[in-house]
Each structure stands twice: as structure tokens, then as C-alpha cells.
Amino acid sequence: xxLAFTPEEQAFRLEVSTWVKANLPKRTAAKVHSAQRLTRAxxxxxxxxxxxxxxLGYGWAKQFxxxxxxxxxxxxxxxxxxxxxxxxxxxxGPVMVAPVIMAFGSEEQQQxxxxxxxxxxxxxxxxxxxxxxxxxxxxxxxxxxxxGDHYIVNGQKTWTTLGQFGDWIFCLVRTDNTxxxxxxxxxxxxxxxxxxxxxxxxxxxxxxxxxxxxWFDNVKVPANNLVGEENKGWxxxxxxxxHERANIADVNxxxxxxxxxxxxxxxEGVYDDHxxxxxxxxxxxxxxxxxxxxxxxxxxxxSGKSSLDIAGLLKIRGSEIQQRYSELMMLxxxxxSLPFIMEAMDAGWQGDAALGxxxxxxxxASNAPxxxxxxxxxxxxxxxxxxxxxxxxxAQTVLG
Amino acid sequence: MDFNFSDEQVxxxxxxxxxxxxxxxxxxxxxxxxxxxxxxVAYQEMAELGLAGLMTNADFDGMDMGPTEAMVALxxxxxxxxxxxxxxxxxxxxxxxxxxxAALKAAWLPQLASGEVFMALATQEKRxxxxxDVCAATATPLGDGHAITGSKHVVAGxxxxxxxxVNASVDGVQALFLVASDAQGLRxxxxxxxxxxxxxxVYLDNTPATLVxxxxxxxxxxxxxxxxxxLCAEGVGVMEKTLTMTTDYMNTRKQFGVExxxxxxxxxxxxxxxxxLELARSMSYYATLKLGAPAAERSQAMSRAxxxxxxxxxFVGQECIQLHGGIGVTDEYAVSHYFKRLTQMEMxxxxxxxxxxxxxxxxxxxxxxxx
Numbered sequence: 109x110x111l112a113f114t115p116e117e118q119a120f121r122l123e124v125s126t127w128v129k130a131n132l133p134k135r136t137a138a139k140v141h142s143a144q145r146l147t148r149a150x151x152x153x154x155x156x157x158x159x160x161x162x163x164l165g166y167g168w169a170k171q172f173x174x175x176x177x178x179x180x181x182x183x184x185x186x187x188x189x190x191x192x193x194x195x196x197x198x199x200x201g202p203v204m205v206a207p208v209i210m211a212f213g214s215e216e217q218q219q220x221x222x223x224x225x226x227x228x229x230x231x232x233x234x235x236x237x238x239x240x241x242x243x244x245x246x247x248x249x250x251x252x253x254x255x256g257d258h259y260i261v262n263g264q265k266t267w268t269t270l271g272q273f274g275d276w277i278f279c280l281v282r283t284d285n286t287x288x289x290x291x292x293x294x295x296x297x298x299x300x301x302x303x304x305x306x307x308x309x310x311x312x313x314x315x316x317x318x319x320x321x322x323w324f325d326n327v328k329v330p331a332n333n334l335v336g337e338e339n340k341g342w343x344x345x346x347x348x349x350x351h352e353r354a355n356i357a358d359v360n361x362x363x364x365x366x367x368x369x370x371x372x373x374x375x376e377g378v379y380d381d382h383x384x385x386x387x388x389x390x391x392x393x394x395x396x397x398x399x400x401x402x403x404x405x406x407x408x409x410x411s412g413k414s415s416l417d418i419a420g421l422l423k424i425r426g427s428e429i430q431q432r433y434s435e436l437m438m439l440x441x442x443x444x445s446l447p448f449i450m451e452a453m454d455a456g457w458q459g460d461a462a463l464g465x466x467x468x469x470x471x472x473a474s475n476a477p478x479x480x481x482x483x484x485x486x487x488x489x490x491x492x493x494x495x496x497x498x499x500x501x502x503a504q505t506v507l508g
Numbered sequence: 509m510d511f512n513f514s515d516e517q518v519x520x521x522x523x524x525x526x527x528x529x530x531x532x533x534x535x536x537x538x539x540x541x542x543x544x545x546x547x548x549v550a551y552q553e554m555a556e557l558g559l560a561g562l563m564t565n566a567d568f569d570g571m572d573m574g575p576t577e578a579m580v581a582l583x584x585x586x587x588x589x590x591x592x593x594x595x596x597x598x599x600x601x602x603x604x605x606x607x608x609x610a611a612l613k614a615a616w617l618p619q620l621a622s623g624e625v626f627m628a629l630a631t632q633e634k635r636x637x638x639x640x641d642v643c644a645a646t647a648t649p650l651g652d653g654h655a656i657t658g659s660k661h662v663v664a665g666x667x668x669x670x671x672x673x674v675n676a677s678v679d680g681v682q683a684l685f686l687v688a689s690d691a692q693g694l695r696x697x698x699x700x701x702x703x704x705x706x707x708x709x710v711y712l713d714n715t716p717a718t719l720v721x722x723x724x725x726x727x728x729x730x731x732x733x734x735x736x737x738x739l740c741a742e743g744v745g746v747m748e749k750t751l752t753m754t755t756d757y758m759n760t761r762k763q764f765g766v767e768x769x770x771x772x773x774x775x776x777x778x779x780x781x782x783x784x785l786e787l788a789r790s791m792s793y794y795a796t797l798k799l800g801a802p803a804a805e806r807s808q809a810m811s812r813a814x815x816x817x818x819x820x821x822x823f824v825g826q827e828c829i830q831l832h833g834g835i836g837v838t839d840e841y842a843v844s845h846y847f848k849r850l851t852q853m854e855m856x857x858x859x860x861x862x863x864x865x866x867x868x869x870x871x872x873x874x875x876x877x878x879x
Contacts, residue, residue: 400790
């Protein structure tokens with residue numbers, strides 16, 4: 109047993125952090141550190157910088173052009189990026205669809221799709237959920253019917269994160285209705301510029317349009333965009349879920365946001381109030397415990413000696429912690445978190461003459477996103493398999 | 509970074525686990541609890557396994573093992589709810605080895621390692637409320653040594669001790685002393701604790717004492733931190749067994765015609781118990797692996813660990829009683845004893861609220877396992 113990273117791992121960390129500090133645009137980092145709004149250009153710029161370095165597909169094996177890092181190296185990379193204030197890598201391309209294409213796609217598909225994902229040039233979206241298929245994903249109804257060398261896709265996807273920016277979308281579609289629901293699902297790659305495909309943003313409680321509905325009306329998709337075999341999509345989707353590793357806990361971001369919480373609490377004068385400060389202390393303990401749990405998973409993965417089936421715990425705990433730090437930041441600002449001025453969440457906002465505002469109410473525009481972030485974070489215990497579904501899975505492993 | 513146990517550590521755990529399963533049955537434990545809560549025979553059996561001298565230097569006939577081995581052993585002792593506080597022997601031995609002059613080490617460490625003697629930690633005072641910088645007991649020079657006047661509160665195994673380690677102030681500065689159990693003016697009033705163990709109030713009236721170290725506060729801090737790491741390990745063992753007993757029960761007990769393990773309302777509570785157990789295990793590792801850190805970093809880590817363990821132990825205990833239903837609150841069924849042990853452990857070495865205060869007071873701008 110040893111808590112320390114090896115000298116090689118520490119050298120690796122230093123290499124990553126040095127590179128990230130030198131290459132992450134300062135204005136983007138400043139936005140991330142104060143939760144200001146990121147544009148598509150901000151996110152894609154960082155993706156392309158990483159892509160040029162060969163690090164956007166940071167989980168990829170060398171044979172597919174990735175760095176071939178082990179679990180600990182991936183964790184250290186994620187941590188250095190998060191602490192430096194890098195935007196989160198939009199996962200749908202490099203983290204989600206790419207491993208499926210690598211494992212089950214044809215060589216032609218690998219050559220066609222992987223370079224655009226690795227470079228950050230092509231933006232991917234995820235077409236999983238439907239109005240009638242949330243936690244119960246196997247009941248997807250969007251159909252794909254083979255007609256000649258094309259599938260004709262009809263139906264609706266929803267909760268498609270950042271789908272308004274997407275170039276391509278990977279979808280679970282129904283190709284067979286006869287057997288068990290899981291047995292009739294296929295994994296299809298669809299060009300979002302296809303005729304008949306419509307994206308409609310959904311305005312969320314924080315006023316932002318982070319997710320979308322994606323409608324398919326007789327969309328023609330070349331049959332060679334089918335990944336693997338027809339009706340085997342459920343297995344690929346499960347593979348994809350298993351591929352999401354310890355980072356599901358997002359502990360690195362939690363550490364960064366804990367630092368921000370302390371800054372906000374100091375600025376708002378509640379850091380020396382014991383009642384408030386003790387709540388931060390409890391969160392700090394929660395984050396250290398989560399980090400230890402993540403490190404246990406990483407150790408098990410790299411050593412291959414023991415397996416740890418606690419991914420569901422990481423998802424639950426990580427999402428609860430995200431909600432808690434955003435809640436405490438809002439409470440720290442108190443009434444200063446209440447003015448709802450969307451534009452004040454943009455970098456460089458300095459009052460609005462048209463609205464008659466000389467400054468953000470209370471004087472500190474960094475308070476502008478606090479309530480929005482809190483509202484936005486309610487999603488974390490719902491998406492990615494709701495925490496109740498995760499509890500079902502955990503109970504299954506404990507109780508049988 | 510590596511959380512795998514070595515083959516030797518696994519073997520140690522297996523050996524301790526076998527003894528706990530075979531020799532330390534629940535019936536035997538119950539008899540011991542009724543007879544005062546400390547079996548010298550059981551203690552000697554553990555000593556024969558090498559446990560009493562687990563952390564003692566080989567020069568003094570010990571096994572020369574470290575915190576990880578201590579953790580491995582304690583998880584097993586926790587799962588059997590072993591009453592005799594062998595971890596206190598480790599703490600006493602490390603305190604002597606770290607702070608005592610050579611002659612005192614030579615006189616006591618081999619006897620502690622062999623299990624011939626037991627040494628109690630008489631370091632808690634009623635008014636201190638877990639604070640280490642409060643010590644009302646005083647020591648004054650007497651002949652070649654000192655004499656202590658004061659009292660110590662809820663001292664585990666006090667009635668069964670051959671000697672006690674006692675902290676007392678000399679001119680306002682804490683020092684650490686060794687007091688023989690037959691010393692003049694020493695009085696121990698023993699009783700059972702809620703968990704079935706043994707403790708006592710220790711009264712010292714101008715009682716002759718041998719100086720161990722004038723660096724008493726550092727010794728108290730080390731004792732506290734070791735105590736927390738040990739409690740964490742033991743707590744994980746207690747909780748793990750509590751959960752196993754609960755799931756076994758849920759898979760056999762039927763209501764409304766089905767095993768109660770089928771009910772989702774109960775299954776989600778079990779998932780939450782599993783969460784608290786794994787968080788606690790993670791922080792037990794953290795505590796054990798931070799024991800060798802510099803004192804300030806070590807104490808910060810222990811306070812964080814104790815907050816997690818305190819919350820986990822209370823949650824797991826309460827939930828598992830509830831999941832059992834009526835049988836969970838009977839004396840006859842073992843789970844209530846696990847619950848009582850977990851409850852008592854939260855109030856040992858500083859309770860959760862105390863350590864939240866410690867974490868709060870020590871907070872830095874950044875935080876994490878490595879900060």
C-alpha cells in the first residue's frame with residue numbers, strides 16, 4: 109500500500125501541467141474559473157489545441173493515434189486540465205463514440221470518423237434518450253428501416269446535450285420490434301446536416317439551452333453508417349457505459365470548485381462564520397473521501413489485481429457533491445445571487461445602459477452565475493443513469 | 509499509488525480472521541462482557557498470534573510491522589467485535605518507543621509485546637471534551653520522580669491494566685508519565701461501557717509517577733492520531749459485518765409473502781449503507797497511509813477521516829437496525845451489539861462535531877488527498 113504517485117507519474121503530471129498552462133487560452137481559463145458562459149468557439153478551440161497535441165482522444169490506444177496512457181495517467185491529465193481551468197472535453201466524440209467505433213466499427217468507419225474526432229474538428233452528439241425512454245433506455249422507439257442501401261430514420265431523440273452545435277450524432281435506433289426490447293436496437297451514425305433532421309433547443313430552468321430535441325423525419329442514412337451488426341446496438345451501448353471510468357465522479361472539477369467556493373465565501377464575508385465554514389469543511393471531507401474512492405478504482409485498474417465494482421457509488425457521490433458545492437456558493441452570496449441578468453454571465457460585462465444598470469447589483473459580477481449553476485446542477489443526479497437507477501444496481505450487487 | 513495488500517498482509521488478515529471466527533465467538537464475547545468486558549485469556553491468545561507486539565520494534569521482541577498491518581488486523585477484530593483494546597497496546601508501545609528514555613523502553617516494551625502486561629491510556633479528562641490542550645491533572649517533583657494529582661475519565665481497560673500512561677501538567681506544560689497500577693494514591697473505579705467493554709475512572713492523589721517525556725502534547729497528538737487510524741480500521745470491520753448480517757437477514761425474512769430484500773424502499777437504503785461503508789473504507793486507507801506524515805498534515809488527515817467514519821458509523825448502525833426491524837432492537841440478536849459498538853466509537857478520539865471543527869480550523873485554500 110502506498111498513497112504516493114511514482115516518480116514517473118509525478119514527472120508525467122509536471123509535463124502535462126506545464127503544457128496545459130502554456131497552451132490553454134487565458135481568457136477561456138478565466139471564464140471557467142468564474143463559471144462564465146463558454147461559447148462553442150471557446151470549447152472547440154480548446155478541443156483543437158488538444159487535438160493538435162494528440163491529447164483530445166486522451167483515452168485512446170496508440171494504434172488509433174492516442175497516447176496509450178494508463179488509468180493513472182488519464183486521471184492526472186484530467187486533474188491538471190481541471191485545475192488549470194480548462195473547459196471539460198465534450199465527451200460525445202472522443203470519450204463515447206470513438207471507443208465504440210474502435211471496438212465494433214469497420215476499418216472503413218475507423219478511417220472515416222476517427223481523424224475528425226481526434227482533431228476536434230467534428231462535433232459529435234449523443235442520440236440516446238427519447239421522450240419515452242429515459243432511465244428505461246431499452247424502450248427507444250425511433251425506427252430505422254433498411255430500404256436498399258439506406259436506412260430511413262423516423263422518430264425523436266431528446267436531452268441531446270449541446271446538440272445545436274453537433275455535426276454528427278450517434279443514435280440508438282429500433283431495427284426490430286419482435287423480440288425483447290434490448291434485442292432490436294442498432295447503433296447508427298447520422299450526419300446532422302441530413303435532410304429531415306431538425307434540432308430544437310430546450311430552454312432549461314437556468315435560462316440556457318444546453319439540451320435539445322432532435323427530430324428525424326424520413327432521414328436517409330447510408331447503410332454503411334451502421335456500427336457493427338444490426339440489432340446488436342444494446343451491447344455496444346453497454347460497452348460504452350462500461351467505458352466511462354472513474355472520471356464519472358468528476359472529482360478533479362470538484363476540487364477546483366471547492367477552491368472557488370472558498371473564494372466566494374471569503375469575498376462575501378461568510379468564511380469566518382463558523383456555521384457556514386463548517387459546511388465547507390464537511391464538503392471538503394466529502395471531496396477527499398471521493399478522491400480516495402477514485403484512487404482506489406484507479407489502483408485496481410492499473411494493477412489488474414483486484415476489481416472494484418463501485419462505479420455506481422462514484423456517480424452518486426460525485427453528482428451529490430456537484431450539487432452541494434453549487435448550492436453552497438449560491439448560499440454564500442445570499443441575496444447577491446438573486447438578480448437574474450443573463451448577460452452578466454458573459455466575460456467582460458460592465459453594466460447595461462439600456463437596463464439602467466451601472467454594475468451588477470451588489471457590485472460583484474462574479475456572483476451572476478451562482479444561482480444559474482445551482483439550478484443547472486440539478487441535472488447531475490438525473491442524467492447518466494439517475495441516482496435511483498444507480499442505487500438499484502448497487503443494491504443488486506449487495507443483496508443479489 | 510497502490511491499494512493492494514501484500515501476500516504477507518493478506519496472510520496476517522487471514523490468521524487474525526480465523527482466530528476471530530473460531531475462538532472469539534459471539535457467545536464467548538457475551539460471557540466476557542458479562543464478566544467485566546476484558547478477558548485476560550483472550551488477550552493472551554491475541555498476544556500469541558503476535559498481535560500485542562505487532563508495532564513493536566524487533567529489538568524489543570516485537571513484530572516490527574506498520575500501520576497497514578495494524579489496519580488489516582483491526583478490520584478482522586472489528587468484525588468479531590473483539591472487546592479487548594489491543595490497539596491501545598500499540599499506541600502505548602509507539603508512545604514509549606518514540607518518547608521514553610532507553611531504560612523505560614527496555615523495561616516495558618518486551619512485556620507489552622508478549623502480552624504479559626497491559627497498559628491503559630489514561631489521557632482523557634471530563635472537562636477537556638476531546639481537546640488535547642486541556643489537562644487539569646498536575647505533576648510535581650517527588651524524590652527522583654514526580655507525583656500526579658488529578659483524575660482521568662472513561663479509561664479503557666483501566667481495571668485490567670498493570671500500568672497506565674498518564675498525561676499531567678508540569679508548570680502548565682503537559683508531560684507524559686507512567687504510573688504502576690499498584691502505585692500509592694491510585695484508585696480505579698471500574699465499570700462496563702455501552703459496548704460491553706471495560707473502562708474506569710482513574711483518580712490520582714499525589715501518586716508516584718515516572719516521567720516518560722516532557723513533550724506531552726506531541727505525545728497526546730500522536731496517541732490521538734494513531735487512535736483515529738485504528739478506530740477507522742476497526743470501524744470498517746464492524747460496519748462490513750453489520751451490513752453482511754443485515755443483507756443475510758433481509759434475504760431470509762419474509763413479509764407480505766416475499767423476502768424483504770425485494771422491496772425497493774429497503775434496497776435503496778442498503779445502497780446508501782454500502783456507500784457509507786466504501787467512503788469509510790476509503791478514508792480508513794487514507795488515515796493509515798497518512799500516519800507517517802509530518803504532525804500537522806497527519807492530524808489534519810486524521811480529523812478528516814474521523815468525520816467520515818463518525819458519520820458513516822452512525823448512519824450504518826442506525827440504518828441496519830431499522831432494516832432488521834423489531835429483532836434489531838433485541839439484546840439477544842447480535843446486530844444491536846454492533847450498533848452499540850459503532851455508537852461508542854463515534855465518541856472515541858474526538859466525536860464528529862469536534863473533528864468538523866478541527867477540519868474547519870485547519871482549512872487551506874486548496875484541498876484534496878495530497879493537500
